[in-house]
Amino acid sequence: MRAAMMYGAGDVRVEDRPDPKIIQPTDAIVRTLASCVCGSDMWPFQSMPATDTGRPMGHEFLGIVEESGADVTGLKTGDLVVAPFTYSDNTCDYCAKGLHISCRNGGRYGFDGVDGGQGEAVRVPHADGTLITLPVAADSQLLPSLLALSDVMTTGHHGAVTAGVSRGDTVLVVGDGAVGLCAVLAAKRLGAERILLAGRHTARTDLGRVFGATDVVSERGDEGIARIQDLTGGVAKVIEAVGTRQALDTALGALLDGGTISRLGVPQYEQGPIGPAEFMRNITLTGGASPARAYIEQLLPDVLDGTLTPGRVFDQEFTFDQTPDAYRAMADRQVLKALITP
Amino acid sequence: MRAAMMYGAGDVRVEDRPDPKIIQPTDAIVRTLASCVCGSDMWPFQSMPATDTGRPMGHEFLGIVEESGADVTGLKTGDLVVAPFTYSDNTCDYCAKGLHISCRNGGRYGFDGVDGGQGEAVRVPHADGTLITLPVAADSQLLPSLLALSDVMTTGHHGAVTAGVSRGDTVLVVGDGAVGLCAVLAAKRLGAERILLAGRHTARTDLGRVFGATDVVSERGDEGIARIQDLTGGVAKVIEAVGTRQALDTALGALLDGGTISRLGVPQYEQGPIGPAEFMRNITLTGGASPARAYIEQLLPDVLDGTLTPGRVFDQEFTFDQTPDAYRAMADRQVLKALITP
Numbered sequence: 223m224r225a226a227m228m229y230g231a232g233d234v235r236v237e238d239r240p241d242p243k244i245i246q247p248t249d250a251i252v253r254t255l256a257s258c259v260c261g262s263d264m265w266p267f268q269s270m271p272a273t274d275t276g277r278p279m280g281h282e283f284l285g286i287v288e289e290s291g292a293d294v295t296g297l298k299t300g301d302l303v304v305a306p307f308t309y310s311d312n313t314c315d316y317c318a319k320g321l322h323i324s325c326r327n328g329g330r331y332g333f334d335g336v337d338g339g340q341g342e343a344v345r346v347p348h349a350d351g352t353l354i355t356l357p358v359a360a361d362s363q364l365l366p367s368l369l370a371l372s373d374v375m376t377t378g379h380h381g382a383v384t385a386g387v388s389r390g391d392t393v394l395v396v397g398d399g400a401v402g403l404c405a406v407l408a409a410k411r412l413g414a415e416r417i418l419l420a421g422r423h424t425a426r427t428d429l430g431r432v433f434g435a436t437d438v439v440s441e442r443g444d445e446g447i448a449r450i451q452d453l454t455g456g457v458a459k460v461i462e463a464v465g466t467r468q469a470l471d472t473a474l475g476a477l478l479d480g481g482t483i484s485r486l487g488v489p490q491y492e493q494g495p496i497g498p499a500e501f502m503r504n505i506t507l508t509g510g511a512s513p514a515r516a517y518i519e520q521l522l523p524d525v526l527d528g529t530l531t532p533g534r535v536f537d538q539e540f541t542f543d544q545t546p547d548a549y550r551a552m553a554d555r556q557v558l559k560a561l562i563t564p
Numbered sequence: 565m566r567a568a569m570m571y572g573a574g575d576v577r578v579e580d581r582p583d584p585k586i587i588q589p590t591d592a593i594v595r596t597l598a599s600c601v602c603g604s605d606m607w608p609f610q611s612m613p614a615t616d617t618g619r620p621m622g623h624e625f626l627g628i629v630e631e632s633g634a635d636v637t638g639l640k641t642g643d644l645v646v647a648p649f650t651y652s653d654n655t656c657d658y659c660a661k662g663l664h665i666s667c668r669n670g671g672r673y674g675f676d677g678v679d680g681g682q683g684e685a686v687r688v689p690h691a692d693g694t695l696i697t698l699p700v701a702a703d704s705q706l707l708p709s710l711l712a713l714s715d716v717m718t719t720g721h722h723g724a725v726t727a728g729v730s731r732g733d734t735v736l737v738v739g740d741g742a743v744g745l746c747a748v749l750a751a752k753r754l755g756a757e758r759i760l761l762a763g764r765h766t767a768r769t770d771l772g773r774v775f776g777a778t779d780v781v782s783e784r785g786d787e788g789i790a791r792i793q794d795l796t797g798g799v800a801k802v803i804e805a806v807g808t809r810q811a812l813d814t815a816l817g818a819l820l821d822g823g824t825i826s827r828l829g830v831p832q833y834e835q836g837p838i839g840p841a842e843f844m845r846n847i848t849l850t851g852g853a854s855p856a857r858a859y860i861e862q863l864l865p866d867v868l869d870g871t872l873t874p875g876r877v878f879d880q881e882f883t884f885d886q887t888p889d890a891y892r893a894m895a896d897r898q899v900l901k902a903l904i905t906p
Contacts, residue, residue, distance in 0.1 A: 316821060321846065324821035384848075479658060479666035485843060492839035497831050501852045504663065506726075507838060510846030 225341025226279045226545040230272030232553075234279065234546040242337050242345035247291035248311075250349030252303060254285040255360060256369045257339050257562040258536065259548050260307075261399045262488055267549050278332040279545075280340025280562075281307040282372040286360065287353070288343065296350045302360055303353040305339065305346060306514035307331070307373040312351030322515035325351075339372075340545055340562060354518050357526070366533025366561060367525045370404065371518045374559065375532035377486055378404025379521060380512035381461035382412050385484035389413030394450060394457045395435070396472050398426040400535040400559040401486050402463035403433055407532055409461065410434030411524070418453065420446055420472060426558055429534060443468065447475035457481065462509070467491050477505060484509030536561040567683025568621045568887040572614030574895075576621065576888040584679050584687035589633035590653075592691030594645060596627040597702060598711045599681045599904040600878065601890050602649075603741045604830055609891050620674040621887075622682025622904075623649040624714040628702065629695070630685065638692045644702055645695040647681065647688060648856035649673070649715040654693030664857035667693075681714075682887055682904060696860050699868070708875025708903060709867045712746065713860045716901065717874035719828055720746025721863060722854035723803035724754050727826035731755030736792060736799045737777070738814050740768035742877040742901040743828050744805035745775055749874055751803070752776030753866070760795065762788055762814060768900055771876060785810065789817035799823065804851070809833050819847060826851030878903040 225239045242251050257280050270277075284304040287297050297303065310317050310325035317325050327348060332338035337345055346352055356368055367375075378401055387393055393409045395402050398421025409417050410433060419435035421427045427438040441449050450457065456478040462469050465487025473483045474495065486509055496507065524530035538557045540548040541564065548560035567581045584593050599622050612619075626646040629639050639645065652659050652667035659667050669690060674680035679687055688694055698710055709717075720743055729735055735756045737747045740763025751759050752775060761777035763769045769780040783791050792799065798820035804811050807829025815825045816837065828851055838849070866872035880899045882890040883906065890902035 319822060321822040324845065384846075480661060480663040489839050489843050492837065493835040494838040495834065496836040496838060496849060497834035501827060501831050502665070504665065504726075504850075504852035504855075506848065506850040508846075508848040508850075510843045513846075 223342035224542050225338060227276035228266060228270060228279050229276045231266070231268055231270050233272070234267065234549045235276070236543050236545050239341065242343050244289060244291045245345065246347060247293035248348050248350065250290040250294055250297055250346050250353065251288045252283070252285040252305065252344050252346055252353070253288045254283050254339070254342055254344060255563070256365055257283040258369060259340070259552050259560045259562065260373060261401060263549065264553055265488070265490070267553055278338030278341065280338040281331040282369060283339035283344060284356065284365065284369050284372065285344070290349055294349050297353060297355065302356045302358065304356055304368055304372050304518065305344070305353055306376070306518060308514070309347050309352040310515050311348045312515065317351065320513055320516035322513040323511045340542070342542065342564065352515065354522070364525060364533070366536045367531050369561070370532035370535065371514070371521060371525065373514060374400045374535060375404045375407070375521060376514035376517040377401050377512040378463070379408040379517050381405045381463065381484045381486045381509055382408035384508045385459040385461050385482050387412045387414050387459055390415050391459055392416040392454055392457050394418045394420065394460045394473070394476050395463060396420045396460060396469045397463035397487065398423055398430055399463060403430050403535055404532050405461040405463050405486065406430050406435050407433040407530065411530065418450060418457065420450070423555065432534070443472070444475070446472055450476040460484070461486060463487050465490050467494065470494060474500070474505070479503040482506040482508060535559045539563060565684035566884050567680060569618035570608060570612060570621050571618045573608070573610055573612050575614070576609070576891045577618070578885050578887050581683065584685050586631060586633045587687065588689060589635035590690050590692065592632040592636055592639055592688050592695065593630045594625070594627040594647065594686050594688055594695070595630045596625050596681070596684055596686060596906070598707055599625040600711060601682070601894050601902045601904070602715060603743060605891065606895055607830070607832070609895055620680030620683065622680040623673040624711060625681035625686060626698070626707065626711050626714065627686070632691055636691050639695060639697065644698045644700065646698055646710055646714050646860065647686070647695055648718070648860060650856070651678070651689050651694040652857050653690045654857065659693065662855055662858035664855040665853045682884070684884060684906065694857065696864070706867060706875070708878045709873050711903070712874035712877065713856070713863060713867065715856060716742045716877060717746045717749070717863060718856035718859040719743050719854040720805070721750040721859050723747045723805065723826045723828045723851055724750035726850045727801040727803050727824050729754045729756050729801055732757045733801055734758040734796055734799050736760045736762065736802045736815070736818050737805060738762045738802060738811045739805035739829065740765055740772055741805060745772050745877055746874050747803040747805050747828065748772050748777050749775040749872065753872065760792060760799065762792070765897065774876070785814070786817070788814055792818040802826070803828060805829050807832050809836065812836060816842070816847070821845040824848040824850060877901045881905060
């Protein structure tokens with residue numbers, strides 16, 4: 223099969239790789255119908271040290287079940303399924319709590335002999351616990367929005383849930399990437415009345431307005447904080463969808479005492495400001511990697527009935543063989559989120 | 565009046581100071597009946613640079629209203645009152661949310677011309693918004709437990725509330741100081757079934773058992789974490805009542821993914837571990853300085869009917885003139901918490 227491999231910063235190649243085979247009786251093979259490039263793929267694309275062996279890329283995909291192991295009971299050949307961005311058994315104590323991202327038997331695509339999602343087929347471990355069947359045809363117009371459930375939309379939703387967004391709230395979303403925009407959508411869905419979106423790329427913030435943002439703050443740093451303070455007097459709930467220290471500082475500066483920051487962007491720092499000043503302000507820091515599996519069934523009805531349209535974050539389509547172009551286009555910020563199809 | 569002043573590390577003096585007078589019409593003068601030394605007073609006692617002017621000390625006291633300003637309507641001369649450890653107007657947006665610690669017009673005793681609590685009398689700003697009348701006589705046996713509401717008990721309660729403790733929970737309390745012990749009491753009161761107390765001072769952990777601790781972990785660092793993991797498999801709710809990085813590391817090591825750490829000890833660090841590892845684990849960091857004012861009325865009935873006895877943390881009594889001895893005894897860990905009376 224053809225699949226994308228990263229050999230170092232800026233070096234993504236599409237190669238012939240062995241076709242995946244069932245290894246464990248709980249595996250399934252999924253023939254990919256659609257995949258995409260994640261904002262988090264941009265970090266290794268900017269900084270991964272060069273290697274000879276390469277690393278299979280991609281963790282967001284949907285496709286058709288081609289084959290399944292002897293112990294797989296909930297799926298059959300021909301099922302259209304979406305994969306959350308990590309696999310999980312859906313039976314351990316963490317999964318039982320809805321924290322599938324910490325599954326005792328779970329893992330990440332592209333590691334430990336598991337294929338990446340940016341390829342023609344994927345062996346999915348713990349297929350029964352991981353994959354969710356989609357009641358649509360393989361040529362459905364809903365496919366992009368359904369694909370968005372694998373990560374970007376369920377991640378945005380995780381931010382809104384952990385920030386405690388509820389009806390009538392004022393919420394700040396820091397970051398106009400695809401996750402930030404989906405966080406806007408999620409906050410709107412949970413009833414937020416005023417949604418400030420901090421971002422400076424007009425095409426993206428325009429989509430943010432379509433998704434429900436009521437105010438766009440394009441200033442950065444102290445200027446951005448001053449503007450948010452002017453507009454609101456401070457906000458109690460912030461979703462930080464970037465992962466840089468600057469984004470966290472913006473969140474802290476805009477936050478009311480007693481407020482909550484939910485982080486969705488993988489932190490690009492090891493240590494952060496949790497000293498006496500933040501302590502005296504009673505700031506809550508929450509969020510983290512989304513347990514996408516736990517949220518997909520919850521959001522699916524809204525996607526199926528057309529009320530939730532996260533697929534709008536995909537603004538350009540690439541073929542599998544064009545995957546390296548998709549990375550470059552996203553790294554250059556020409557594309558918000560690249561959809562990849564056979 | 566006689567009042568305690570700190571002139572530098574290890575240097576507390578009891579001196580003659582001007583008797584407090586009404587300055588603002590919202591002030592009241594409280595004649596102190598009982599005061600105490602806080603664990604947080606130990607930080608300056610260990611590290612405060614020497615000064616010529618000194619700083620009035622103490623922020624926990626109860627006493628009798630001696631005089632009040634023209635705008636004070638809720639208090640009268642002779643009322644027995646307890647003061648939360650910061651003053652607040654009880655009318656601003658933060659107070660309305662129950663976050664009196666962030667009151668727009670609030671402040672700390674011993675700063676900005678306000679007396680400290682370790683003295684014979686205190687001018688209390690925003691007296692109506694700050695002081696709570698106690699329906700007991702000045703010689704009540706309940707005085708120590710009522711005094712504990714000014715900080716240590718309401719702080720422990722803040723930890724249990726922000727950690728989300730509820731019926732049947734397993735909770736870890738890190739630290740066997742007076743705040744940690746009150747956190748045990750608070751967790752028990754909110755229905756925690758299993759309460760692990762990490763501490764190594766037997767007299768203190770014994771009181772912790774009386775307060776509701778079911779397990780005492782006396783090992784420190786990695787050994788302590790290993791023991792908590794052995795006992796529980798990890799805990800979802802931790803109250804960190806020390807403030808050191810080691811205590812935070814113990815909390816992180818003992819925590820289940822998706823768990824919550826509520827911090828009660830003022831952090832003795834500016835930066836802490838909130839990087840990718842903590843992000844992937846979906847750890848929530850919450851807590852902070854307690855809005856004591858918001859909790860006093862809530863806890864008062866339980867103190868009045870004798871079911872809540874936080875006054876047991878006071879294990880030695882000193883006169884005002886012995887306040888320097890009280891500091892030394894607490895710094896040397898001979899005393900858990902010093903009660904100071906005229």
